[in-house]
Amino acid sequence: MTPPQPGERAPKFRLASDDGTTATLADFAGKWLALYFYPRDNTPGCTLEARDFSGLTLQLQKRGAVVVGVSKDSVQSHGTFREKVGIRFPLLSDPDLSAHRAYGTWGPKVLYGRKFEGTIRSTFLISPDGHIVRTWTGVKVNGHAAKVLEAVREAQEAPAETQTKPRPRVTAKKKKPARS
Numbered sequence: 264m265t266p267p268q269p270g271e272r273a274p275k276f277r278l279a280s281d282d283g284t285t286a287t288l289a290d291f292a293g294k295w296l297a298l299y300f301y302p303r304d305n306t307p308g309c310t311l312e313a314r315d316f317s318g319l320t321l322q323l324q325k326r327g328a329v330v331v332g333v334s335k336d337s338v339q340s341h342g343t344f345r346e347k348v349g350i351r352f353p354l355l356s357d358p359d360l361s362a363h364r365a366y367g368t369w370g371p372k373v374l375y376g377r378k379f380e381g382t383i384r385s386t387f388l389i390s391p392d393g394h395i396v397r398t399w400t401g402v403k404v405n406g407h408a409a410k411v412l413e414a415v416r417e418a419q420e421a422p423a424e425t426q427t428k429p430r431p432r433v434t435a436k437k438k439k440p441a442r443s
Contacts, residue, residue: 266367281341295328
């Protein structure tokens, strides 16, 4: 499945959180949500990404935004990871990959020439009314959290009518045949 695009409604989810609760998309209504999908707890890239988002948590909160991480790891693994790294936001467990598939973040990957199915590191900025505002797929970790914070700022400053409208799809126009 392809990732949802700007202007589309964010897919609903219901996932277990590392704090023992269940989180749904509706729980974040009225707030900007940076929903990011990452491959695995306690790996170098995922640790760096979590630390970067944690470091910007207060700035995001000042803008009415929250960050939530999602991986297929268990809530127990998330709890250990969160405590070890000092993560300041919830981590959601998606062992059946329902949210991954709904957001188009599970698919073919290649690592060192080996092909396999896995998490495609991605982030979705979701508006307070539940629409996708910005999508990042195949994320490179360095500087990504700062880009998300900047996108929140830009989205908040954009005119309201442009925040959730779908971007027009650009298609090539067919040329009319020349008359002879």
